[in-house]
Amino acid sequence: MNTSFRTCSVTGLKIHSEAEKLIKINAVTSVVFLLVGGLMAILIAMTRWPAVHLLPEDLFYRFLTLHAIAMLVAWIIFMEMAILYFTSAVLLNSRLAVPKVAWLAYILMIGGAGIVAVTILLGKADVMFTSYPPLQADPMYYLGVILFAVGAILGCCVFFATLIVAKSEKTYEGSLPLVTFGAAAAAIIAIITLAHGAIIYVPTWLWSLGIIQHIDAPTYRLIFWGFGHSSQQINVCAMIAVWYLLGTLTVGSKPISQKLCRTAFVLYILFIDIASEHHLLVDPGLSPAHKSWNTGYFMHLAVLASMIHAFAVPASVEVALRKKGYTKGLFEWLKGAPWGNPAFSSLVFSMVGFGFLGGITGITFGTEQLSIISHNTWRITGHFHGTVVAGTTMAFMGLTYYVIPLIFRREYVAPKLASAQPYLFGIGMFLVSFSMMFVGGFGVPRRHWDITFTDAIFKVSFNPVVDIGMAVFGIGAILAVVGGAIFCLQAVATLLMGRKLA
Amino acid sequence: MSISVPETYWWKPVDREEKIWVTVALIWCIFITLMMPYWHFTGKQNPPWETYKIKPEQFEKLAADFIAKHKVGEDNGIPVVEPPPGGDAFLVASTWKFEPVLKLQKGQTYRLHVSSLDYQHGLSIFPINMNFMILPDYDYVLTITPTESGDYRIMCNEFCGIGHHNMVGKITVT
Numbered sequence: 001m002n003t004s005f006r007t008c009s010v011t012g013l014k015i016h017s018e019a020e021k022l023i024k025i026n027a028v029t030s031v032v033f034l035l036v037g038g039l040m041a042i043l044i045a046m047t048r049w050p051a052v053h054l055l056p057e058d059l060f061y062r063f064l065t066l067h068a069i070a071m072l073v074a075w076i077i078f079m080e081m082a083i084l085y086f087t088s089a090v091l092l093n094s095r096l097a098v099p100k101v102a103w104l105a106y107i108l109m110i111g112g113a114g115i116v117a118v119t120i121l122l123g124k125a126d127v128m129f130t131s132y133p134p135l136q137a138d139p140m141y142y143l144g145v146i147l148f149a150v151g152a153i154l155g156c157c158v159f160f161a162t163l164i165v166a167k168s169e170k171t172y173e174g175s176l177p178l179v180t181f182g183a184a185a186a187a188i189i190a191i192i193t194l195a196h197g198a199i200i201y202v203p204t205w206l207w208s209l210g211i212i213q214h215i216d217a218p219t220y221r222l223i224f225w226g227f228g229h230s231s232q233q234i235n236v237c238a239m240i241a242v243w244y245l246l247g248t249l250t251v252g253s254k255p256i257s258q259k260l261c262r263t264a265f266v267l268y269i270l271f272i273d274i275a276s277e278h279h280l281l282v283d284p285g286l287s288p289a290h291k292s293w294n295t296g297y298f299m300h301l302a303v304l305a306s307m308i309h310a311f312a313v314p315a316s317v318e319v320a321l322r323k324k325g326y327t328k329g330l331f332e333w334l335k336g337a338p339w340g341n342p343a344f345s346s347l348v349f350s351m352v353g354f355g356f357l358g359g360i361t362g363i364t365f366g367t368e369q370l371s372i373i374s375h376n377t378w379r380i381t382g383h384f385h386g387t388v389v390a391g392t393t394m395a396f397m398g399l400t401y402y403v404i405p406l407i408f409r410r411e412y413v414a415p416k417l418a419s420a421q422p423y424l425f426g427i428g429m430f431l432v433s434f435s436m437m438f439v440g441g442f443g444v445p446r447r448h449w450d451i452t453f454t455d456a457i458f459k460v461s462f463n464p465v466v467d468i469g470m471a472v473f474g475i476g477a478i479l480a481v482v483g484g485a486i487f488c489l490q491a492v493a494t495l496l497m498g499r500k501l502a
Numbered sequence: 503m504s505i506s507v508p509e510t511y512w513w514k515p516v517d518r519e520e521k522i523w524v525t526v527a528l529i530w531c532i533f534i535t536l537m538m539p540y541w542h543f544t545g546k547q548n549p550p551w552e553t554y555k556i557k558p559e560q561f562e563k564l565a566a567d568f569i570a571k572h573k574v575g576e577d578n579g580i581p582v583v584e585p586p587p588g589g590d591a592f593l594v595a596s597t598w599k600f601e602p603v604l605k606l607q608k609g610q611t612y613r614l615h616v617s618s619l620d621y622q623h624g625l626s627i628f629p630i631n632m633n634f635m636i637l638p639d640y641d642y643v644l645t646i647t648p649t650e651s652g653d654y655r656i657m658c659n660e661f662c663g664i665g666h667h668n669m670v671g672k673i674t675v676t
């Protein structure tokens with residue numbers, strides 16, 4: 001067994017070489033998928049903007065399917081695997097428990113993602129990432145998703161095994177660090193989520209092979225969202241763990257009350273899964289009593305958890321900056337913050353974007369009545385570009401700014417561009433998310449090739465301000481994609497040509 | 503530090519500021535929770551939930567009978583139907599059209615049955631922006647009372663194949 005270690009010169013952490021390799025490969029793969037997803041993003045965005053209307057209809061729906069898979073599934077989950085290995089092996093000074101299984105996990109995931117991407121590009125899976133039956137994709141599509149999910153489950157198992165190894169080999173004493181605790185919460189939710197995925201994708205795959213005759217549409221929707229939405233809760237948990245990590249790395253902040261932060265993670269594990277049903281509020285079937293209960297008590301206990309983090313992270317940053325001497329008045333600490341550090345500005349955009357653009361809109365649209373005026377409109381797409389792009393994606397980008405010098409030990413090729421990148425991406429994404437929600441309020445549908453309805457038998461003419469909204473969207477999309485491209489190219493160029501750090 | 507093992511007494515009492523914040527947040531969460539049933543009972547608009555299982559062929563037949571009985575004209579090749587006020591009306595979604603065009607009367611209540619003959623479709627009523635799902639094998643009964651006259655559109659807003667963006671229907675209220 002390979003158990004060679006090196007010591008990080010910045011943090012003093014012992015880094016297991018096998019863990020390091022796995023972190024590297026997962027992070028690089030993740031960024032490559034971000035690049036693919038970003039290319040799809042600009043193509044579909046420039047099609048949705050009626051003034052440009054770039055792609056033909058079939059390519060639009062095909063690339064939209066690929067955009068969601070490359071971004072929501074591949075970019076996010078590969079990065080989460082890197083985070084799981086980092087928060088277990090590296091932060092606990094431990095060896096990675098079973099590197100062979102971790103490699104198998106990686107191979108299954110990359111194989112699965114590759115199969116899915118190729119099947120989509122061949123035009124055999126124009127079904128959107130939700131693949132609602134009776135729309136049917138080629139069996140390879142479902143098989144690819146299943147392989148990917150099995151890989152991800154194995155990755156979570158390696159994480160838990162490493163926690164056990166670290167405990168029994170006494171590589172640390174006392175309780176888990178908060179960031180590792182948060183990652184553990186994410187991994188627990190991941191196991192529950194991926195179980196839903198297996199329950200729904202395996203029969204759907206068999207159905208596509210003709211072995212099962214029929215998939216009931218509402219049952220599919222219920223279990224699919226147990227997977228599709230719960231996996232967003234993995235992202236939330238991982239993102240918040242990264243917030244605490246970035247707070248510590250950028251300004252040296254300490255969580256104010258470890259007890260509260262940890263309780264909040266436990267609240268997520270217990271209650272957040274139930275929120276998945278808000279996808280079904282305007283479906284035939286669920287009773288009002290069920291809906292009130294579902295949108296009420298339990299969901300709000302998960303909201304309480306978010307409220308705890310929303311206070312704890314900024315407060316700990318403030319405390320840390322005040323300790324550094326920025327004590328004048330209420331807000332001098334804000335001036336003293338390292339705004340030029342891309343990891344710090346990413347953290348701030350991530351918190352504001354997730355909280356105000358994504359979070360607040362999410363809990364409002366998720367009520368029984370407001371779901372009527374937002375379901376499947378562009379309001380929803382705007383909401384989740386607030387959560388998963390402005391929120392999770394920016395947090396993970398911020399993290400990458402640390403991973404490059406710490407794990408890859410390279411100096412950025414263009415540090416000035418790195419400082420500017422979060423502002424470009426962040427402002428672009430705020431415009432995208434906001435304008436999507438704005439035009440969605442006028443009824444502009446999601447997943448739609450032509451909102452001018454040129455070939456439809458009955459015409460729909462939106463309020464003229466929708467045109468302005470679409471223009472703001474188009475400009476925001478260009479800014480965000482440029483910001484995203486700078487991020488990816490910087491990462492790739494640095495890995496290839498950056499000056500080596502000792 | 504969030505990345506290191508916490509100091510021994512990490513379970514020490516929570517600070518006053520944080521306690522206040524958590525208390526306020528908890529009260530707000532409880533309040534909002536109570537608002538969920540409250541809105542349901544006092545609000546004038548809730549998602550309907552009356553649902554029956556039905557085979558697509560059966561639904562198609564019911565709708566065809568309904569159209570034959572109440573047809574008053576045609577619009578772009580789609581039959582125009584005037585359902586009896588207070589009675590049942592049918593709307594059929596299939597790739598990529600809504601049938602029939604409905605003529606409703608302001609202030610009258612209708613039981614609108616919607617279902618799909620093939621894929622999942624969306625029912626987005628423009629310009630009032632009300633949105634529901636249409637699923638195959640299920641008859642979803644929307645009890646509706648139009649309060650304003652005008653020309654309404656129904657857009658499909660669930661992806662239902664490459665022609666999805668052309669799926670538009672019509673309701674007129676007089």
Ligand code: HEM
Pocket residue numbers: 038041042044045048064065067068071072075076128129130381385388389393432445446447448476477478480481484
């Ligand atoms: C680089 C900036 C990005 C831009 C400009 C962008 C733009 C878009 C656009 C225009 C759509 C199509 C909306 C529609 O037709 O309904 C879309 C859908 C979507 N995007 Fe993005 N996006 C970006 C980044 C991301 C990222 C980073 C993620 C995930 C982490 C993501 C996840 C999704 C998902 C899940 C959908 C929904 C697809 C569907 O409805 O099936 N996007 N995005």
Ligand SMILES: [Cu+2]
Pocket residue numbers: 596597598622623624658659660661662666669
């Ligand atoms: Cu449709």
Ligand SMILES: [Cu+2]
Pocket residue numbers: 623624658659660661662663666667669
């Ligand atoms: Cu459609």
